[in-house]
Amino acid sequence: MDKTRLRCKELESKVMTAQEAAKIFENDMVVGASGFTPAGYPKAVPVELAKRAENGEEIGITLITGASVGPELDKELAVSGVMKRRFPYQTTNECRNAINEGNIKYQDMHLSHVPQWVKYGYFGEMDIAIVEAVAITEDGGIVPSTSIGNSATFIENANKVIVEINTSQPAELEGIHDIYIPQAPPNREPIPLVSVSQRIGTTYIPCDKEKIAAIVFTDISDSTRAVAPIDDTSRKMAQNLIKFLKEEVRLGRLPENLLPLQSGVGSVANAVLGGLCDSDFENLEVYSEVLQDSVLDLINANKVKFSSGTSITLSPHRLPGFYEEFDKYKDKMILRPQEISNHPEVARRLGVIAMNTAIEVDIYGNVNSTHIMGSRMMNGIGGSGDFTRNAYLSIFTTESIAKNGDISSIVPMVSHHDHTEHDVMVIVTEQGVADLRGLCPQERAEAIIENCAHPDYKEKLRDYFNRAKEGKFKHTPHLLKEALSWHEKFLETGNMK
Amino acid sequence: MDKTRLRCKELESKVMTAQEAAKIFENDMVVGASGFTPAGYPKAVPVELAKRAENGEEIGITLITGASVGPELDKELAVSGVMKRRFPYQTTNECRNAINEGNIKYQDMHLSHVPQWVKYGYFGEMDIAIVEAVAITEDGGIVPSTSIGNSATFIENANKVIVEINTSQPAELEGIHDIYIPQAPPNREPIPLVSVSQRIGTTYIPCDKEKIAAIVFTDISDSTRAVAPIDDTSRKMAQNLIKFLKEEVRLGRLPENLLPLQSGVGSVANAVLGGLCDSDFENLEVYSEVLQDSVLDLINANKVKFSSGTSITLSPHRLPGFYEEFDKYKDKMILRPQEISNHPEVARRLGVIAMNTAIEVDIYGNVNSTHIMGSRMMNGIGGSGDFTRNAYLSIFTTESIAKNGDISSIVPMVSHHDHTEHDVMVIVTEQGVADLRGLCPQERAEAIIENCAHPDYKEKLRDYFNRAKEGKFKHTPHLLKEALSWHEKFLETGNMK
Numbered sequence: 001m002d003k004t005r006l007r008c009k010e011l012e013s014k015v016m017t018a019q020e021a022a023k024i025f026e027n028d029m030v031v032g033a034s035g036f037t038p039a040g041y042p043k044a045v046p047v048e049l050a051k052r053a054e055n056g057e058e059i060g061i062t063l064i065t066g067a068s069v070g071p072e073l074d075k076e077l078a079v080s081g082v083m084k085r086r087f088p089y090q091t092t093n094e095c096r097n098a099i100n101e102g103n104i105k106y107q108d109m110h111l112s113h114v115p116q117w118v119k120y121g122y123f124g125e126m127d128i129a130i131v132e133a134v135a136i137t138e139d140g141g142i143v144p145s146t147s148i149g150n151s152a153t154f155i156e157n158a159n160k161v162i163v164e165i166n167t168s169q170p171a172e173l174e175g176i177h178d179i180y181i182p183q184a185p186p187n188r189e190p191i192p193l194v195s196v197s198q199r200i201g202t203t204y205i206p207c208d209k210e211k212i213a214a215i216v217f218t219d220i221s222d223s224t225r226a227v228a229p230i231d232d233t234s235r236k237m238a239q240n241l242i243k244f245l246k247e248e249v250r251l252g253r254l255p256e257n258l259l260p261l262q263s264g265v266g267s268v269a270n271a272v273l274g275g276l277c278d279s280d281f282e283n284l285e286v287y288s289e290v291l292q293d294s295v296l297d298l299i300n301a302n303k304v305k306f307s308s309g310t311s312i313t314l315s316p317h318r319l320p321g322f323y324e325e326f327d328k329y330k331d332k333m334i335l336r337p338q339e340i341s342n343h344p345e346v347a348r349r350l351g352v353i354a355m356n357t358a359i360e361v362d363i364y365g366n367v368n369s370t371h372i373m374g375s376r377m378m379n380g381i382g383g384s385g386d387f388t389r390n391a392y393l394s395i396f397t398t399e400s401i402a403k404n405g406d407i408s409s410i411v412p413m414v415s416h417h418d419h420t421e422h423d424v425m426v427i428v429t430e431q432g433v434a435d436l437r438g439l440c441p442q443e444r445a446e447a448i449i450e451n452c453a454h455p456d457y458k459e460k461l462r463d464y465f466n467r468a469k470e471g472k473f474k475h476t477p478h479l480l481k482e483a484l485s486w487h488e489k490f491l492e493t494g495n496m497k
Numbered sequence: 498m499d500k501t502r503l504r505c506k507e508l509e510s511k512v513m514t515a516q517e518a519a520k521i522f523e524n525d526m527v528v529g530a531s532g533f534t535p536a537g538y539p540k541a542v543p544v545e546l547a548k549r550a551e552n553g554e555e556i557g558i559t560l561i562t563g564a565s566v567g568p569e570l571d572k573e574l575a576v577s578g579v580m581k582r583r584f585p586y587q588t589t590n591e592c593r594n595a596i597n598e599g600n601i602k603y604q605d606m607h608l609s610h611v612p613q614w615v616k617y618g619y620f621g622e623m624d625i626a627i628v629e630a631v632a633i634t635e636d637g638g639i640v641p642s643t644s645i646g647n648s649a650t651f652i653e654n655a656n657k658v659i660v661e662i663n664t665s666q667p668a669e670l671e672g673i674h675d676i677y678i679p680q681a682p683p684n685r686e687p688i689p690l691v692s693v694s695q696r697i698g699t700t701y702i703p704c705d706k707e708k709i710a711a712i713v714f715t716d717i718s719d720s721t722r723a724v725a726p727i728d729d730t731s732r733k734m735a736q737n738l739i740k741f742l743k744e745e746v747r748l749g750r751l752p753e754n755l756l757p758l759q760s761g762v763g764s765v766a767n768a769v770l771g772g773l774c775d776s777d778f779e780n781l782e783v784y785s786e787v788l789q790d791s792v793l794d795l796i797n798a799n800k801v802k803f804s805s806g807t808s809i810t811l812s813p814h815r816l817p818g819f820y821e822e823f824d825k826y827k828d829k830m831i832l833r834p835q836e837i838s839n840h841p842e843v844a845r846r847l848g849v850i851a852m853n854t855a856i857e858v859d860i861y862g863n864v865n866s867t868h869i870m871g872s873r874m875m876n877g878i879g880g881s882g883d884f885t886r887n888a889y890l891s892i893f894t895t896e897s898i899a900k901n902g903d904i905s906s907i908v909p910m911v912s913h914h915d916h917t918e919h920d921v922m923v924i925v926t927e928q929g930v931a932d933l934r935g936l937c938p939q940e941r942a943e944a945i946i947e948n949c950a951h952p953d954y955k956e957k958l959r960d961y962f963n964r965a966k967e968g969k970f971k972h973t974p975h976l977l978k979e980a981l982s983w984h985e986k987f988l989e990t991g992n993m994k
């Protein structure tokens with residue numbers, strides 16, 4: 001036992017093995033776990049919990065997290081059948097497959113909604129909160145690791161708390177967190193946050209010591225994934241985006257250092273954000289969920305002066321360098337609970353520039369972020385709705401085609417709607433930019449087809465749109481018989497052409 | 498000239514006829530007008546402006562309002578061809594028809610987005626703000642009439658201001674308004690509002706006197722429409738809603754006096770809200786856009802202790818009584834700018850119970866609020882998205898059928914998406930209630946079909962859902978070939994059966 005990591009004497013008696021802690025779980029429990037992207041999630045205890053089921057015990061739980069988590073949690077519990085119900089986001093193959101087979105009940109939620117649903121009692125009583133920490137303070141305060149997610153809310157609302165102290169996570173992370181949790185109505189006050197770098201809370205999560213049921217030491221690393229290298233397509237998207245933003249500055253609609261940048265998660269989002277390294281912008285700020293590789297690049301390039309998120313998720317090869325030079329980054333980063341990082345109040349107040357990725361976009365600017373061909377869940381909406389809906393500028397990026405051109409990412413009607421025409425201002429593909437602000441649906445269609453669609457699909461899109469316009473009602477022209485026919489065709493032939 | 502209405506001597510020289518004021522408008526101008534539902538909109542000058550076009554002048558404008566307005570503005574400018582572009586909401590037949598014929602370019606927007614778009618410059622420069630007032634104060638402050646809408650923002654941002662002082666609107670309205678307008682990022686501060694009855698601003702809109710280009714006296718009344726009497730269907734929906742809310746209180750998820758109520762606009766919404774008169778609830782509060790007849794009923798029945806909106810829109814026969822007993826209502830009502838009444842920050846902080854009406858709902862809980870059969874614009878999304886997305890509880894009500902049963906309001910897939918599965922918690926029809934919180938899409942479908950669909954359509958919905966479930970991907974089962982076939986059938990045969 002490392003007493004610099006567990007500084008509260010009273011709690012030493014709660015230290016046990018992962019196997020012992022796993023026995024605390026009972027069938028039908030509601031469990032809240034730390035973790036946001038594969039960072040800062042509990043690892044040792046879930047594996048032991050999965051073993052109980054594999055050994056024949058009947059044990060099924062509802063699992064609620066911040067966002068996606070790593071295989072020790074999502075894969076193990078999905079494969080072992082422990083996971084019966086899942087909220088609010090996931091990215092693990094095994095978990096996704098079980099959802100699409102109908103074996104795990106999954107509700108894909110806006111990430112900012114989760115903590116308040118816990119407080120409101122919409123998930124029922126929370127039996128256990130299980131969170132990863134780098135340390136427990138003298139007073140029993142829990143210091144999170146590489147993410148905060150919903151840990152503070154889970155700890156406050158759960159009957160029992162299990163802490164995994166992860167010694168593979170550097171103790172130096174202590175001090176990077178800023179924990180502030182709003183009350184529930186009717187007692188909710190304004191969130192005092194007015195700038196990206198402001199601190200409004202504590203560096204640890206307060207916790208009633210009586211609730212701590214187990215403390216487990218572990219040294220399993222975050223199972224992060226490497227982002228793909230920046231390719232030509234991403235570079236073109238980034239160039240298109242930068243050109244658009246520069247024009248906004250020129251027109252006086254954005255300050256020279258822009259407004260706080262929010263970026264979605266994944267390789268494309270990382271590449272587009274990273275593209276700003278090659279821009280003239282300076283003194284940028286990032287107010288986002290996940291701080292990925294590109295945020296380090298932007299700090300290194302002196303482009304970003306401060307970044308705020310709820311998670312640090314770097315490619316495995318970036319981690320050692322990050323911790324070596326941690327002093328350089330430490331005063332340019334804050335991690336916040338996802339209730340704050342994704343809060344509509346804060347996003348709208350700060351005026352974030354929301355840049356998220358789409359699976360597909362339709363000619364009227366509706367966006368599908370979640371479902372392949374209407375039925376198959378990919379990951380989930382994540383925080384894209386939290387930011388898009390409240391942004392100063394809401395931007396979606398997507399390559400104009402997928403599957404080597406067998407799929408057009410611009411379609412007559414998206415097969416699932418996550419962001420509606422009311423919320424989407426700008427579409428960016430490698431082909432160009434469609435600025436939809438102030439346009440009626442017909443004008444949107446023209447802008448999207450001409451500026452964003454791939455040349456291979458333009459004529460086909462024009463044909464759909466032109467025939468639809470011959471109909472009686474011309475506000476949002478559609479041919480209902482054909483609106484989803486591109487997806488049908490792909491399902492039948494493997495090709496939209 | 499009534500000097501109790503125009504109390505600023507300096508401005509007396511700006512008084513002119515409506516005909517003279519109408520000459521200030523030029524071709525291609527961007528015009529912001531007061532008005533929210535047919536209340537508080539300018540009436541005399543628009544009619545004169547329409548006459549200029551009817552007399553052969555080439556004059557076309559972009560018209561931005563709070564929400565819908567009356568015929569002197571939307572009908573006259575649509576019919577005369579003056580209106581080329583329209584934001585963000587409308588309900589007048591002539592305007593709607595021109596939109597659906599493709600003759601007016603209309604973008605249907607979230608109402609809370611409009612004022613910030615003006616400030617951000619997304620509509621371009623605003624040439625003229627034209628607003629109705631009950632008075633102008635000694636210092637040139639403009640006292641709005643029965644609505645505020647975006648008047649404060651329009652006045653602040655327009656180059657010229659035209660004021661219609663409407664003497665048919667009681668001078669006693671002065672004092673009911675509370676004007677507070679947030680800054681734009683990066684200087685935006687928390688909105689200090691923490692309770693429904695709190696005042697945070699001024700009772701008039703500050704205005705640079707130099708900008709006032711014309712003051713016109715008029716006495717044309719608001720052209721409000723009578724809401725339909727409460728029928729059996731509405732009564733059943735209200736009963737279902739009350740039962741649901743009582744159960745939430747019993748489960749400890751809502752306080753005994755609930756949380757601030759937001760209600761959509763129109764006869765059904767009015768009837769459902771009015772249904773609370775027959776409930777046991779007391780000390781209720783209303784935090785909404787439009788205060789309709791039912792709010793008066795609830796105040797009269799001692800159910801509502803305070804109400805906040807951006808507009809008072811009563812049936813014509815209710816108006817005289819309202820003004821006679823105005824002292825009784827005055828200290829139970831505040832009107833706010835729609836940027837505040839509909840603000841995500843405030844809606845989420847107060848924890849509003851959002852109750853809006855749907856045109857149709859699909860089996861997975863997506864809601865269409867705007868388009869008939871996918872292409873035909875009805876009115877617009879209005880504030881339903883502002884509230885739904887940030888509500889403590891988001892509820893949609895709809896009769897389970899329309900057109901005497903030829904249309905099912907529950908369909909396999911909505912023909913237009915305004916509110917997605919991520920935002921919709923509860924569906925109420927006269928058949929029953931589907932509580933979607935925590936349910937995966939398949940469970941949602943079962944709840945909606947069994948509890949909310951009309952018996953005439955249940956079997957057909959079950960059949961669609963059961964066959965869709967046989968597909969490979971079972972998260973959100975759909976048959977893309979049939980998903981919109983109910984709408985196609987209606988367009989072809991006039992019947993969905």
